[in-house]
Amino acid sequence: MSRPDLRLPACCCEASRLRRPAGNMMRSRRGRRTTTGWINLARRLQGGKRSLPWKPLLPSRMMQRVLVIQLARLGDLIQTIPTITSLKESHPDWHVDLLCPASLEPIGRLLPGISRVVKWDGAAWNRRAMKAETELRTEHLGEADAELRAVTHELYDCAFVLNQHARAILAGALLAKKSIGTIVGGPLAEKLSPWATYVRAVATDRENNRIHLADAFCGMCGLVPPKRLMPIEVPSVPLPVDLDPIGQSEGPWIALLVGAGDQERLVPVTAWNRLITACLDAFPRRRIVLVGHECEQERARSIQEALPPSLMGRVWDTTGRLSLTQLAVVLTRCRVVIGADTGPLHLAAAAGTQVIGWYFARARVHETGPYGSNHWVWQAENGEEEKGLIRPSRWPIEETIALLSGQAVTSVENWSLWASHRDRLGAYYVEAGHEPIAPPQREQIWQGLQLSPV
16 A cells, blocks of 8 residues: 655644634734743753653553643543553553543543543643743742642653643653653654644644544554443432432433533524424423533523423523533433533543534534444534634534434535444544445555554
């Protein structure tokens, strides 16, 4: 098989050349100042602490303590599961810890294969970086060093760094003897590893990508996707008393994710109202659960206020009332989860619940679709475009009801429908009505980018 053409846009090959939209100029300047602070802090913490032989080396097979670093959002944390699983498949005797944002620590504890979760206080470290930018004092270094020592008294043998951000790279440099993942060279270098370069490139041009982000994380670590995936084990924690009947009384129950992580990915309240009305009319025994953050309570109220009074007793509102662990419990009690918020969608899929995603704006099925089999994604193909983001003019409401009823559904105007599958190279998606054949370009990309196995 001939080697694929892996030439990437020059602006995507190095962190220092990444273009930002003009509208984000102020945020870009703040980001540069913060990054400079991280670099200053890194230089001083490295001095006198230890030399760091940053080379593009793979860990030896004698390693036993490793740290997986994932400092992004909920969806990225869940998409780290294949990497952790592959590590444990290859090295079942390794002690694998996880460094993640403190707010996501309850979910981090649920990930299979993790021995210990280390909480990262991003706000505190950001303050230190900003102080280092203006005036680096001895007490700043003392605070940072003390917090690092609280993480581990003994350096990890290797850190697997999955984020292209200075804070993750710094954490890998200071907490482990070696780092694998994002960067080739020292912690202050700007040369991305081949897989990190690929991930950055497809974030700019997603037309032909067929590698899922979760599988790209595996590649960044010198791994292949795992042979098997086990659902995360959600603990049996109590819900608020008035919400406990969810999933346990008459049903089946359907969860609707009423919000999203970004404003441009919010489904209109009117679309949710129409979907709920059509669903409860079509399925007299079903119940709807509204799921969302505290800031989405007003959206949930607006949805309910527009419903016919006869349906109100069949719609339950949990927005703003659940911890992350309770959210996982609610998602496992539902038959199906529907929404555009990819973080909870990934959590539901990882817990073994079927999901139906409505993907538009920046969300693309081939990079961040629900991982595993038997999930569905509606992908917006046409609509109003603002700043390169697709805003659908119509929503696949009747078609989603048809999916819920088990009917054969294919792509419709302005939306394509994709079914999720998985094989030895990870996740792939096939458009409805087509044979489930994996896209051939995945094999070529893996051959071109993969390092020797860990």
